[in-house]
Amino acid sequence: QVQLVESGGGLVQPGGSLRLSCTASGSIYGVYNMGWFRQAPGKKRELVATIIDGGSTNAADSVKGRFTMSRDNDKNTVYLQMNSLKPEDTAVYYCNARHIALMRDYWGQGTQVTVSS
Numbered sequence: 001q002v003q004l005v006e007s008g009g010g011l012v013q014p015g016g017s018l019r020l021s022c023t024a025s026g027s028i029y030g031v032y033n034m035g036w037f038r039q040a041p042g043k044k045r046e047l048v049a050t051i052i053d054g055g056s057t058n059a060a061d062s063v064k065g066r067f068t069m070s071r072d073n074d075k076n077t078v079y080l081q082m083n084s085l086k087p088e089d090t091a092v093y094y095c096n097a098r099h100i101a102l103m104r105d106y107w108g109q110g111t112q113v114t115v116s117s
Contacts, residue, residue, distance in 0.1 A: 001027040002106040004095045009111030012085055016115070020080040022095030022108055033098045034078045036069060038091035038113075048093070049080060063089075085115045 008020040020036070033052050039045040049059040049069040057069050066085075071078045078095065095108040 002097060002099075004097060004106055004108035006093065006095050006108040006111040009093060009113045011114045011116065013117055014086060014115055016085050017081070017083045018085065018113060020082070020093055020095075020111060020113075022078045022080075024076045024097060024106075028076060030102070031100045033100060034069075034071065035096040035098070036078075036080045037094045037096055038089075039094070039110075040091040043091075045094070051078060082113070085113075087115045089113060090115050 002024055003026045004022055004024055006020060006022050008018060010018065012018055031053050033050060035050040036048040037045050038048050047060055048063055049057060049067055051057045051069045051071055059067055059069070066083050068081045069078065082089065090113060092110040092112055094110045097106040
């Protein structure tokens with residue numbers, strides 16, 4: 001019912017920046033909380049940042065001060081601005097939409113971020 005497509009990943013040197021985008025389409029009805037997750041090889045998927053309907057954001061301690069999540073409701077798009085990237089940020093980054101009333105999760109296909117010299 002809801003499709004999410006991420007873009008913006010790639011290869012970047014340590015200290016560099018990337019901006020990820022997640023665009024939603026389909027039957028988008030109701031109120032959603034949005035989040036970015038990431039999963040490195042051999043690691044559990046972890047929460048990176050969230051944004052709620054009122055605009056409040058939260059970020060994991062590991063990325064706080066470096067990553068910023070934002071949204072553009074008119075474009076059905078959320079973003080993750082990543083600055084001062086470190087090698088340990090290397091992972092597949094996934095966009096998540098949670099329908100609050102139904103408690104149903106939708107996921108994008110993921111986009112690879114590689115931080116290496």
